[in-house]
Amino acid sequence: MSGDVPNPIELGLARALARVGLSASTGLTRLTGGATMESWRFATGGEDLILRRAPSLAFIANRPMSHASEAAVIEAARAAGVTAPEVLTVLQESDGLGSGFIMRALPGTSNPKDILAMDGADTILREAARDLARIHSLSREDLPADAPVMDYRAAIADLRQQFEEAGGDRPIIALGLKWMEDNCPDECAPVLNHGDYRMGNILAKDGHLTGVLDWELAHFGDPHEDLAFGCMAVWRFARYDRPALGLGSLDDYFAAYEAESGRTVDRERFRYWLIHRTVWWALGCLKCAKTWREGSDRSLERVVISRRTSEQELDLLMLLEEEIWQELPRKPLDTSLIQxxxxxxxxxxxxxxxxxxxxxxxxxxxxxxxxxxxxxxxxxxxxxxxxxxxxAYLVSPWNRSLSDALLKYGLHDDPEILDDLRLMALGKVMVDSPKYPALAVARKKWTGED
Structure with missing residues (x-):
């Protein structure tokens, strides 16, 4: 990015860095990934730093927490012993860089493929559980006043509203929303949640955790929400067989968390939040198409993420059928309709x-x-x-009348509807994400095919 004429980002960085006594940047490079925020790496004074900023002010207009507050949360977590980066300065309007902050770079990689291939996965898992427990130890007094607090029922209502705005015509998501309404747990004493604690947002090097990144979704809520989110199938990547962050077993993860936090993990609450956050991410993926259409983020990535909704529908259906249809007779699913x-x-x-x-x-x-x-x-x-x-033929995943019925009544152990939902899920993921690890598991489970 550097050249004879500095670009606007380099000029803005020079202003922000001067405020904390640092020289101008060199080697400015856009980092890959980041579903909502841009990340840029650069050097100054012999060390590497990271600029994290919004792609546009319009994109973050409705964020519940400002970047200044996010930076304060990160600093509070670091003070509590979490391997969080040090924030050097929060961007000001005069910097001309939009909204965000600059922090020191931490060693290691966030690439899930590289981390999951490291020796010592059990060590990384224990260290991840340790850091999560330390995050959950922070009190309201330690943090900015605008750190949001989750109301469980209000969160479900918000997801249902998002579903209606997206057309209200995806039956598997409708079934998930109905299940959440019927099974929402009572609220517990809220703790600080990272909100996005998963593979892809942690750094590791040589078999050890070296950083926890991406704090924009931090809020107060049930600690089981944080525990569950990283265990969703989508965040286990190629290690579907390791249900705890793709690194190991739930028993080991929970034991490490309990030892550090002094809390006992409630498996039923964990299961609720696993389903809740699967529905949440399904609707988050759908929303990406709306974001692109409205113009606040016209990136190619936004469009493609919208097609990952089907991954979450597949995962959601497998989670729900463990309970809803466990007594139904099983027969191999006929997939001839998706040839x-x-x-x-x-x-x-x-x-x-x-x-x-x-x-x-x-x-x-x-x-x-x-x-x-x-x-x-x-x-x-x-x-x-x-x-x-x-x-490909597709058994249509769009069905408003079925979605309305499921939202209102749920299911009454109807094996024909189950088969329709399975075909919807299989066919859509075969188109959208044929290499998605859970697809092979679902095909084996539902059809007997390898």
């Missing part, structure tokens, strides 16, 4: 056109660096979705 729908056509179909563009993108991948390479991968995912959807 290919074309045989021959003389001209290129649009899926074939997408595949041709994919082939061309492969030829330029090696010429890309850093964030462009990440965007290349996102573009390939987008084109793959187009190619697969053009070729």
């Amino acid at each position: 290919r729908k074309f045989s021959t056509l003389s001209e290129a179909r649009f899926g074939e056109i997408a595949t041709a563009v994919l082939d061309w993108l492969a030829t330029i991948k090696d010429d890309m660096q850093a964030h462009d390479r990440f965007q290349h991968a996102v573009a390939c995912n987008a084109l793959g979705i187009i190619a697969r959807e053009s070729e």
Whole structure:
């Protein structure tokens, strides 16, 4: 990014860094990932720093907590012994960089693939449980007044409103919302939740935890919410077989957390929040399409994330059927309805056109660096979705009347509806995310196919 003429970010950084007695930045590089915030790495005074900022002020207009308060939460956590980064300064309007803050870079990688391949996964798991317990030890007096407090029932009502705004026509999500309304636990004494504690938001190096990142969703609530979120199937990545953060067993995770916190983990509350946050992320994915359409974030990544809704529907259905249909007779699911729908056509179909563009993108991948390479991968995912959807029959995942019925009445052990929901989930994930680890598990479970 650096050159003879500084770009606006470098100029803004110079102003912000001067405020804390540091020299201008060098080696400014956009980091990959980040579902809502931008992250930039740069050097000054012989050390690496991180700029974390919003892509636009409009994008964070409705955030319950300011970046200044988020920075204060991070500093309070660091003071409590959490491996959180040191915040050096919060951006000011005069910096011209929008909203955000600058912090010291921590060692290690946040790449889940690299962390999950490290020796010593059990050590990282224990250290993650330790840090989570320390986060939960912070009191209201330690933190900014605008740190939000979750009202469980209000949170469900908000998710239901999001569902209606998104069309209210996804039956599996409707079923999840109904289950949450019927099974919402009584509120407990609130603790500080990180709110996004999962693989991808922790750093590790040489088999040890080195950092906890991305505090924008911090709030007060049930500690089981934080415990459950990182154990969702989506955040276990390739290690579906390790239910605790992709690193190990729930028993080991809970034992380490209990030893540090002095609390006892309630398995039923944990299960509730596992389902709640799965519905939450499903609706968060759906909302990404709206965000893109409205123009507050026109990134390619936003569009592709919206198609990850189906992953959460698959996970949600597998979670719910453990309880709802455990007594029903099982028979292999007939997946013939989601087979290919074309045989021959003389001209290129649009899926074939997408595949041709994919082939061309492969030829330029090696010429890309850093964030462009990440965007290349996102573009390939987008084109793959187009190619697969053009070729497949789908049992429609959009059904408003069924969704309304499930929201109102739930299910009454109807195996035919169960099969319809399974076909919806399988077919959609086969199009949207065919390499999603839970898909192979669901296919084996529901069809007997390897």
